[in-house]
Amino acid sequence: MADEAETHRDCVGGCMPQLPKSALAKRAKRHKLGEHQLDQLLQALDGRCMICQRCHAMYIDTTTRAATVRLRGVVCRWCKQRIAVHEGSYGNERGVLGCRCRPRDDPEWEPRMAAATAQYLERTARLTSYATDQEWFEALIDDLSVHGPDPSGVWSGIPLSDLPQLTAPESLPTAEFDRSCSPLARQRCADNCRNHDEHIYIACFAEPTKLRDADTFDAVMHYVGWTRQRPPVRRVNQHGAICRKSLIAIVPGTETEEAHLKDEAQCPQCGRPLRYN
Incomplete structure (x- = not known):
């Protein structure tokens, strides 16, 4: 990862500066990841988000629907919101914001973003079976070293018909409550x-x-x-x-x-x- 003095390099579209190393390290510490481990992960991704692969990785993403909170990957601000909307954490009526990296006149941008989200969720779902976050980290690094950041070729120009499909998350059972009272x-x-x-x-x-x-x-x-x-x-x-x-x-x-x-x-x-x- 870049030194502290080099951390204000813009992302691909000039959307936002890269977080200082100290800020990322603090976020990693919350999840019991060491600074060296975080460096390894970000180097494998060139410091980019695992989904859009354009903006800087700024957040350590965790599962939102599993019984046990597990690490899932590193993503940018916008893709973290996209996952939350998809999984229902923000409500189904919330729209997904986009950063300035987004090509406004590219009709393939949204379907490729959906495919990249599907690729990320499928990839990380395979890793949540590991017993500890440390094992998850090692498995993710190994997976990135073998298959690269974009194993399905979402951002390599493959036809839209061949892209991974983003499916709705499984509905969880829910109990009704009295909506007539405050x-x-x-x-x-x-x-x-x-x-x-x-x-x-x-x-x-x-x-x-x-x-x-x-x-x-x-x-x-x-x-x-x-x-x-x-x-x-x-x-x-x-x-x-x-x-x-x-x-x-x-x-x-x-x-x-x-x-x-x-x-x-x-x-x-x-x-x-x-x-x-």
């Missing part, structure tokens, strides 16, 4: 609830707090979120330990109800409005 009147769910396919979670902080991977950059006294991840606490954890520590409720609920709570409801713990400002 989410705050519903029975609370456990942190590790797997009975519902969507949840609303609420955190109440002792002082204004900034969260990681949230829909606001401001310091807030409350945070209200919605997720399709199972269990929902996995999404809570992505905001940081302070959000998990300050969590006061997880209930079944829709994205529309989450927005209503943010605008109209009061915190069930402190009684103050849940809205951010």
Whole structure:
């Protein structure tokens, strides 16, 4: 991987600068990957996303639907969002944003991106059977060294008819809930609830707090979120330990109800409005 002084090289389309090595190393440490191991992985990919192979690899992707969270690969910001939309974590009605790398006038871009996503999910699904993340890492490096970053030739110009097909993820069983009452009147769910396919979670902080991977950059006294991840606490954890520590409720609920709570409801713990400002 490039030295710290060399990490502001633009991606293929000039979309965004490469993350400093220290930032990537910090993200790797969360998943118990050493800096040397991360270097090996990124060198095998020329520092690029495993899906689009244009933007810089900026995130370490993990499974969102399996019973056990497992490492899956390294991807860019845009492809991480694409996977989340495909797997339902962001809701089926959410569109997929694209970076400036995207060729606006290329009719093959979207089908090739879908095929590249399918290639990534199929490839990494074969590796989730390993017992530990360290074994996963070694297997992924071996797979990349043997087959290269693009084993199906998605970005090599092969005909669209020969590309891997992206199929809808398998539906998970879900329990119904009473939609006639307010989410705050519903029975609370456990942190590790797997009975519902969507949840609303609420955190109440002792002082204004900034969260990681949230829909606001401001310091807030409350945070209200919605997720399709199972269990929902996995999404809570992505905001940081302070959000998990300050969590006061997880209930079944829709994205529309989450927005209503943010605008109209009061915190069930402190009684103050849940809205951010």
